[in-house]
Amino acid sequence: MKNSQLYKGSLNTIIMKLLEENGRMYGYEITQKVKLITKGELNITEGALYPALHKLEADGLLDVEVEKVDNRMRKYYKLTESGEKETVNRLNELEEFIKNMQSLVSPSPNPDLQF
């Protein structure tokens, strides 16, 4: 979804967090929201997004409702109960991940270097 590979693996967490926050969203809306929040830095591609949404739905984490708005189809997704619980886990994992990455890149001074 981006030239920097760092975002690999974070798409599901992003989707679930946005749905937790906004109640229900449709695919295109998610891409635009992410673009907005990241100031254009993260552009989720359709090839990544739609398969991800389908998988989350297949896994029972999302429910879908199809609606026609302005003569165009929209598939609104929202978290299931199971999805809400899982979102909590994913966000905790993300927090741990960020902490770990920060430990790795901004390490506390190395005792080995003291003499």
Next chain:
Amino acid sequence: MKNSQLYKGSLNTIIMKLLEENGRMYGYEITQKVKLITKGELNITEGALYPALHKLEADGLLDVEVEKVDNRMRKYYKLTESGEKETVNRLNELEEFIKNMQSLVSPSPNPDLQF
């Protein structure tokens, strides 16, 4: 390298940062260092590490020196000049990535919810 897929895509950055910091390291040493820094949370598998090191070397970002210590082989890696430059880029990308993820998961309060 971990059950949480969030780490996908971050291995190269981790390797390069550790090498920037420590001058030179060998593969096994990297796995142990990461385990230590992340308090056991992140265990880099050999199946991920060694191919990654080989690719970084092939891309001209790392140099390798083979040594025998205690009758066991060690392959010490260090950043090339090009690798040092690239490390700066990767670390900037990581910083941006973390900021973006934090924006996504700890958003400023949603005006829509105010009434």
Next chain:
DNA sequence: CAAATATACATAATTTTCTTATGCATAATA
């Protein structure tokens, strides 16, 4: 008014990255 852009979904082929499993070899520990 025609062409381009935006909105909205979908999937198939390929690539990248990682997991899992395996293999070889030496040293240290239980």
Next chain:
DNA sequence: TATTATGCATAAGAAAATTATGTATATTTG
């Protein structure tokens, strides 16, 4: 002496993304 630790390596497969298409309607722009 068997297991664990140290140290490297690769192959098969899975997971997640990129890239490239495809369909369709609405809106904007030249």
